[in-house]
Amino acid sequence: MKYIRQLSPTRRILVILLAVLALAAALYSGILQQRVVNPALAPLDNKAHSVLQHSLLLSSASFATARLIDRGIAFVSEAEVGVGVASVKPGQLLKPLQDMAVRYSDLMVIAMTSIGLQLFLLEFAKLAALPLFGSGILVSTLLVFIGPASWRASSTYLLRIFIAVLLVIRIGVPLAAFGVAELSDWVLEPQRIAAEAALTGETAALQRVEQPVTNANDGSLSWLRQMAAKANDMFSAMKSFSDTMVEKLIQLIVVYSLQTLVFPLLSLWLLWHLGRWFVRRPLPQPPLQTATP
Template sequence: MRFFSKLSTGQRLLVLLLCLLTLAAGLYSGVLQQRLVNPALAPLDQKAEQALQQSLLLSSASYATARLIDRGIAFVSEAEVGVGVASVKPGQLLKPLQDMAVRYSDVMVIAMTSVGLQLFLLHFGQLAALPLFGSGILASAALLLCGPASWRNSCRYLLRLFVALLLIIRIGIPLTAYGVAELSDWVLTPQREAAEAALNQETAALQQIDQPMSNTEDGSVSWLRQMAAKASDMLGAMRSFSDNMVEKLIQLIVIYSLKTLLFPLLSMYLLWQLGRWFVSRPMPQPEAADKIAAV
């Protein structure tokens, strides 16, 4: 710093331009990203990607379970049971549970979309954030040093904007993904595992009955016997559904909404507010800057 303070204004400008040229050479040759930034952030990137892949896998499995419940209840609702000379459809009583399963599958689609978007931003940060936003940083810094005095405020604003975007995309996204996963595992995993275990236990019978039955006999009498047996099995599976299945689905909706939607959105909002403060904070006035430089 003492050496830099002893230089004249032209010499300082030349030194800063040489630094910018060195950074540009390291940036566009790939050395800065492939040998410095990415290796330094590799542990964080790996943990964030593992957490997001696990969330995507769990969301996909939950979506498949919800669709299984929907198909099973739809079949039960159409099954008729003879009572004397009349027939009834007791499966219609499960319509509220079917509606809840449809809502649950919709939430899982949104959850998978959210996780997929986070994975895209994570990979984008690894591959393109530094070249893209680094170019903006270099261009803004060069204009700040060599451009007219009337451009300085705009150049400072652009410089801060590109720095904030680079930090958010390259460091903030993987950090928040890993932090959300750790927080969710600590707070939500016991409730999620208990609710999914109860749900899978109740849908095990539906998964077996949903398979098509083989036709071992010919004729309409055989077909009616198979349909009657299948309806009877489905009614047995329907009776095994406990009254708390809707409650379990609601718990899972809340858990996945927190893990894949609310927690990531909250973390992104905090990152956005931090970046906004960094970009829009008051800039030093020229007189104050001259006084500081003189001291």
């Protein structure tokens, strides 16, 4: 840049225009994106996409498990067991676990939304980030070197903004996704595996208990007897859910909150402040001209 400023105004404009035209040709023809940038960042993009797809699969499976727990408890809660002349609903004792399962399933919806947003940003970065923000970089560069001197400071800040946004979207987002996955695997994966294994084992009995099937030749009394038998089977299965199941759900809520919400938001916060520091750095001041006696 110092060499460019030392050129005469005519040569400076000519060099800047040639450089901008060459960069624009490489940018809009797709050569810069398809043959240089995307191949260079392909390993990082593939790793980030793979870990996000894995997290989405785990979140979907956890959502299905939470809904199964909720369905099982809701079915048992409506079953009445006769005790003498009275009847009770023992499934009501499992309401705290049902509430926790509902909260867990809601969190899984938020987690899947967060992962889907990150996948969208990855695809957007590969397809449109460079042409979109590269255009802003080209225009800002022309304004810095060819525009009026009064625009130079604003144009420089604008150029920094486009560079920072391009770097954050194209490199920062996949790098953050991969870093969050590696940190989660290192810190949170053992707790997640243990908690989900416990839930899967406990819900295996629930998957084997189905609603009774009504036949055309059976009366309503036979159907009610089947319903009572199924309710007893379901209640027996739900009794295996101990108080530790609430603890396992809390552990999973903490793990997925950190993995899909806290860690990604923290990484985006760090990227935001890094880009903000890059944009708001003081502009270099031209050297003072000393008068010769």
